[in-house]
Amino acid sequence: MYNFYQISEALKYIDMHLDEPIDLEKLSKKFFLSPFYFHRLFSSIVGKSLAAYIRDRRILHACSQLCNTEKTILDIALDSGFNSSQAFSRAFNEVLGLSPSEYRKQGGQPVIVTADELIMKFTNRLKGGIFLNPNIIKRNSLIIAGTYGEGNKTWDVWNAFETLNIEKPLNNILSTDGYEIRVYEKEICTVYVGYPVSDKNVDPAYSIFELPSSKYASFDIYVSQGYESENNAMNEWLKTNNEGYTERLLNGNLHYCVEFYDERFSGDESDSIVEIWIPIVKK
Known part of the structure; x- marks a missing residue:
């Protein structure tokens, strides 16, 4: 369906612009939908708000850099779309329950699901004609x-x-x-x-x-x-x-x-x- 294509393209766009400001107004205009309808459609398909999804993808992107680069916490924060290391650390701790430096010490490798894989997962939530996430x-x-x-x-x-x-x-x-x-x-x-x-x-x-x-x-x-x-x-x-x-x-x-x-x-x-x-x- 066309709406799934729009959200799929929105997910790809978000992943390619995590280091830039992304807001509802900008995305809805890009995909020719009203902000209200875009947000309802996005939330129905993805299962969370646009702001929460962007935050989680930025944190995931940051996890990869923490594990695979020697960049400073501040540089990773800026690369991931946060305007300060403090804002980055607060969001990181809210999502994962530990600080970026603690995560780096653990040395794990995050599993990053692609936008295409995500949209397949979200599409499977549609049974017949009804979304399962109200x-x-x-x-x-x-x-x-x-x-x-x-x-x-x-x-x-x-x-x-x-x-x-x-x-x-x-x-x-x-x-x-x-x-x-x-x-x-x-x-x-x-x-x-x-x-x-x-x-x-x-x-x-x-x-x-x-x-x-x-x-x-x-x-x-x-x-x-x-x-x-x-x-x-x-x-x-x-x-x-x-x-x-x-x-x-x-x-x-x-x-x-x-x-x-x-x-x-x-x-x-x-x-x-x-x-x-x-x-x-x-x-």
Whole structure:
């Protein structure tokens, strides 16, 4: 996929410019993406923030120089993109738990995985159309104005909403980002779709759903790859995540999830992305 190519090229670029300033604005512009989207894409694929990844690669680069050259700590720090030996030593100790001089004395050899090998590893995290490393996000409560219906007739529910929105446009809309909320009660799934609004002052033809404030595990899903593996992958993450998160229920007893459609959604195009939010809480 094109997005994987962009991130692969970004990883190669970072490795070739570790001794230079590298920031989100510069990289996103280079790869023709907004800073927000680039960072979300990078974090989803790589599994850590851009800043953390650059720091770790610089430290790895420094480890190689410590073991294979007689350069001073200051020269290695500057070669690795740090502006002082103090900043270098702090970052080094934060990542490895010892000072650069102590590492040098140990005489080990770091294992440096290439950018191509990394992207292969990251690609393997994509099962079907879903990334296995969700972003943990916090969202305030929202009022969604729209329509609802049976979960197995989602297409009809969206069509009904779009027709209603043409006939009776919402005048207090907050954005045109689409929300699809699926609520499960035993074997019955009800789906609510619509737009976020500032208050409940809407035409009575609309249904109102109040989405509670919550923390979510947000999974990016490539629509063109299908949704076959999404439930199993998300359930696997809920059971095995190291942060101690478990599913949060609606009103204390109902399972639910949110599908979020922003500017990255473009139907069945290869780069079309939908976010699925699973409400979570610490165990």
